[in-house]
Amino acid sequence: MKGLRVKPGTKVSLDDYDPADTGRYRSAEEAADKLREHLDELDRLQNLLYAEGRRALLIVLQGMDASGKDGTIRHVMSGLNPQGVTVTPFKVPNDEERAHDYLWRVHKVTPRYGQIAIFNRSHYEDVLAVRVHDLVPRKVWKNRYKQINFFERILTENEVVILKFFLHISRDEQKRRLEERLRDPKRHWKFSQKDVEERRHWAAYRKAYEDALSECSSKRAPWYVVPADHKWYRNLVVAETIVEVLRGLDLKYPEPAEDLSQIVID
Ligand code: AMP
Ligand code: MG
Numbered sequence: 001m002k003g004l005r006v007k008p009g010t011k012v013s014l015d016d017y018d019p020a021d022t023g024r025y026r027s028a029e030e031a032a033d034k035l036r037e038h039l040d041e042l043d044r045l046q047n048l049l050y051a052e053g054r055r056a057l058l059i060v061l062q063g064m065d066a067s068g069k070d071g072t073i074r075h076v077m078s079g080l081n082p083q084g085v086t087v088t089p090f091k092v093p094n095d096e097e098r099a100h101d102y103l104w105r106v107h108k109v110t111p112r113y114g115q116i117a118i119f120n121r122s123h124y125e126d127v128l129a130v131r132v133h134d135l136v137p138r139k140v141w142k143n144r145y146k147q148i149n150f151f152e153r154i155l156t157e158n159e160v161v162i163l164k165f166f167l168h169i170s171r172d173e174q175k176r177r178l179e180e181r182l183r184d185p186k187r188h189w190k191f192s193q194k195d196v197e198e199r200r201h202w203a204a205y206r207k208a209y210e211d212a213l214s215e216c217s218s219k220r221a222p223w224y225v226v227p228a229d230h231k232w233y234r235n236l237v238v239a240e241t242i243v244e245v246l247r248g249l250d251l252k253y254p255e256p257a258e259d260l261s262q263i264v265i266d
Helices: 028-052 069-076 123-127 138-156 171-183 185-190 193-199 202-215 231-248
Strands: 056-063 085-089 116-120 160-168 223-227
Touching (some): 028 231, 069 160, 123 202, 138 160, 171 185, 202 223
Parallel strands (some): 056 160, 160 223
């Protein structure tokens, strides 16, 4: 799975990544035990992160409409202790947000120490949607890659670990999922005419994603390209990556501030 991590300083071409890849698994059933194992481990590690209270984890989820950002949050984060997690969806900026620099709304919701923050979309929209729709001049969004790298560096140098997942789906799979939203009454609420319009900009988004992945994958805040045509494999990859990274932190329960062996509860 290491191959999914974007090596800093490399030029990403999404053609090199198969959205339908399922690694060494052939079916959801085959991968089910592994996923269960990862989710249990995630629960254990989150508890440690929370107890230690010195570091935080920021998880960024990006991807085209219907790529599975909501589903990933529902499935992968289901086992987490709600007290230790925040989820923030980033929508079209409101008046208050638009009255500030684009990172203002982002920095406010980065995780507290001990916590995990999940971004459903993120500051990357400011070099994605904003770029595709020409919402600011080219030279403004161009400068943002560097700014985003600085911003993320401030976070990582201050004990916020950052993981960024690009949920990579094919255009055909997106079509299937959007059609499903039209067909299934239980999914109608998810359908938005805007998704149909956005889909027309597929090529421009792809280019914008390739640039964001190429410009902003760093050692301490890497991008992962997640094959996302198969939901079960997407969940597995995301869960496994988070577990690996948390394990690498060597989290420890903090030492008590005083000698507890002398304390008597009467
Ligand atoms: P959804 O995630 O389906 O609720 O849609 C949110 C919409 O908000 C998407 O179309 C995003 O592209 C859009 N969006 C999020 N952040 C920004 C931003 N900074 N500028 C413009 N559009 C944005
Ligand atoms: Mg949507």
